[in-house]
Amino acid sequence: MRPYIICHMLSSIDGRIEGGVLNEIIPGGEYESTGAKLKGDAWVCGRTTMQLHFAEKKLFASKTSKKAGPRPVHVARRARNYAISIDTHGKLRWADSDIDGDHLICVVSERAPEDYLAMLHAKDISYIVSGKQSVNLTKAVDLLGRYFGIKKLLLEGGGNINGAFLQEGLVDEVSLLVVPGIDGRHDIPTVFDGMNPKLTSAVRLKLTSITRRKKDTLWLRYKVK
Numbered sequence: 001m002r003p004y005i006i007c008h009m010l011s012s013i014d015g016r017i018e019g020g021v022l023n024e025i026i027p028g029g030e031y032e033s034t035g036a037k038l039k040g041d042a043w044v045c046g047r048t049t050m051q052l053h054f055a056e057k058k059l060f061a062s063k064t065s066k067k068a069g070p071r072p073v074h075v076a077r078r079a080r081n082y083a084i085s086i087d088t089h090g091k092l093r094w095a096d097s098d099i100d101g102d103h104l105i106c107v108v109s110e111r112a113p114e115d116y117l118a119m120l121h122a123k124d125i126s127y128i129v130s131g132k133q134s135v136n137l138t139k140a141v142d143l144l145g146r147y148f149g150i151k152k153l154l155l156e157g158g159g160n161i162n163g164a165f166l167q168e169g170l171v172d173e174v175s176l177l178v179v180p181g182i183d184g185r186h187d188i189p190t191v192f193d194g195m196n197p198k199l200t201s202a203v204r205l206k207l208t209s210i211t212r213r214k215k216d217t218l219w220l221r222y223k224v225k
């Protein structure tokens, strides 16, 4: 049931992904217009990225701290497009049930507080509880396909959530927009982060296309072997 998953990212030539630096160089709208060509019906980001760019600034504070435990999938509504947040502990607060018109689905673990799920329910936000201690991504994407009919999912960072999807064997393609610039700073997130340190060889890819875009930007597409 799981959707086809394409990791779509913007990076400097040294693989760093912090938007503030890259946005100075990338022609406006380039990330979005290449992403649109991939024709996903949903996009997903890790908790940090959602917190930085899309969620409310103030985090959720549970009144009871009672853990939700296993719960059935809550489908607030079916939609044409979805925005998906992967948030282990149920920390993020949301102004609305949509992000730019895409219906929001929050994926949490069983450690999320039950009043967090009640808050999502009251706001007509859909949710999936998957995994006891941490989010079980394999099960979550299967449920996204089964309950929401998602067929093509764009994995849009940051590096840690991308690394976790890749390590679980859940990335089918990589779509990388390489900006003609070097970041070079220490401790800046990269396209794939946090993979098993015992890894002895790189994940192998097959190049499927190279497109030269505006202002010397390269759009590279690979299939994961």
Ligand SMILES: NC(=O)c1ccc[n+]([C@@H]2O[C@H](COP(=O)([O-])OP(=O)(O)OC[C@H]3O[C@@H](n4cnc5c(N)ncnc54)[C@H](OP(=O)(O)O)[C@@H]3O)[C@@H](O)[C@H]2O)c1
Pocket: 008, 009, 010, 011, 017, 018, 019, 045, 046, 047, 048, 049, 050, 052, 086, 087, 088, 089, 134, 135, 136, 137, 156, 157, 158, 159, 160, 161, 162, 164, 189, 193
């Ligand atoms: N250039 C681009 O295309 C692009 C795109 C997106 C983001 N970014 C940048 O990337 C940076 C953030 O990247 P990041 O790597 O620090 O954070 P991230 O990947 O956005 O989020 C990582 C967080 O997701 C949560 N998570 C839930 N389940 C997980 C799992 N199974 N495996 C891993 N993480 C899981 C964890 O937080 P909890 O356990 O607390 O839930 C984890 O710390 C920002 O600077 C952002 O602007 C760039």
